[in-house]
Amino acid sequence: MSEEDLVLDAEARRRLRHDLRTPLTIVAGFAEVLAGEREISDADRREFAQRIQDAANDLRRLLDDVLED
Template identity: 75%
Template sequence: MTPDDEADLVLDAETRRRLRHDLRTPLTIVAGFAEVLAGDRDISQADRREFAIRIQDAATEIKKLIDAAFE
């Protein structure tokens, strides 16, 4: 393995680490709001809509991160 190959592996490992970190935040948002929506029937329609918007925004962010990672 050449030094360039080793550098590429390090970069790839760093890129994977950053991607994991960057994906966790929007995934946490999706999971948290989905859990609230699934478990609490007393949520107002306005709150349901707000939670759905936040889930949608987080899903869009996840898609952007994945698209950028695999260009």
């Protein structure tokens, strides 16, 4: 991999920031709801946990793509 391959242009950096922040925001938001004091049905709790898991998997794939040799 050349040095040029490591340098992202401004548009690529903007897309990457967005692509990383979106699933991170999902994880943080649903985790906050689950950790909060309000009552949540078991069905909602399972759905929120699944959304957290899906977003974490999206983050993992994005990071794997970025850090791939």
